[in-house]
Amino acid sequence: MGDTVDRRVRRTRELLRRALVDLILERGYDRLTVQDIIDRADVGRSTFYAHYTDKDDLLLSGMEDLARAFEEHMERHFATRGHPNPVLAVFQHADQQRDLYKALAGKRGAEVMRAGLRRRIGEVGARRIHGFLPDQDVALPREVTLEFLLSALLGLLIWWLDDDLPYTPEQMADMYMRLAVPSVRTVYGI
Missing domain, CATH: 1.10.357 (Tetracycline Repressor; domain 2)
Structure with a gap:
């Protein structure tokens, strides 16, 4: 069970990081919102905040x-x-x-x-x-x-x-x- 959870956490974090990088390259960092990131990653807001406090925290991860x-x-x-x-x-x-x-x-x-x-x-x-x-x-x-x-x-x-x-x-x-x-x-x- 623990390995499955770890795999899901890693997958979610990777989806969020990839969405962030793609959006930075498309629009620039300053104009991005958490909503933009979660929309691109196709994850819920509560999922995002379960892993990161804000977009800066995601960037620094x-x-x-x-x-x-x-x-x-x-x-x-x-x-x-x-x-x-x-x-x-x-x-x-x-x-x-x-x-x-x-x-x-x-x-x-x-x-x-x-x-x-x-x-x-x-x-x-x-x-x-x-x-x-x-x-x-x-x-x-x-x-x-x-x-x-x-x-x-x-x-x-x-x-x-x-x-x-x-x-x-x-x-x-x-x-x-x-x-x-x-x-x-x-x-x-x-």
């Missing part, structure tokens, strides 16, 4: 997959001190969802998406920062370093999307690490 992939990449990276590149998940997610990111560019939906990315990636980074920074006191507080790394990552991601993805996700992740890691190692003496 895709960030959960990104956060899981990012955390998994970070765990494996720090366990092996090498692969995979911990930020590769971010660039791959944007590449796979390129139509959505492009449709949101410069609009209210983009603000919601950026805030969601910042929050989800920041939460993972805050949990994992101890894995790559020493415990001793240094000139910079950890939260400043985390904000620097997060701001640089989001800035590069937005630039990359705005410039029509001139590099592969792997190249972007590699360039980010080549810029960020040496500076952090220098400051922290690692």
Whole structure:
């Protein structure tokens, strides 16, 4: 029974996400209503609200997959001190969802998406920062370093999307690490 329920929940959520993305591409995010989304997905209003609080919550639901992939990449990276590149998940997610990111560019939906990315990636980074920074006191507080790394990552991601993805996700992740890691190692003496 549990598997059937899980399957129905996954199916409903996927229908709602697909409807949202299709409608964003057709009309833009700002003009959409929950009614538009449920009409397109052919689900009831109570079903929508059983899963999401509003259209912003639905938009951000895709960030959960990104956060899981990012955390998994970070765990494996720090366990092996090498692969995979911990930020590769971010660039791959944007590449796979390129139509959505492009449709949101410069609009209210983009603000919601950026805030969601910042929050989800920041939460993972805050949990994992101890894995790559020493415990001793240094000139910079950890939260400043985390904000620097997060701001640089989001800035590069937005630039990359705005410039029509001139590099592969792997190249972007590699360039980010080549810029960020040496500076952090220098400051922290690692």
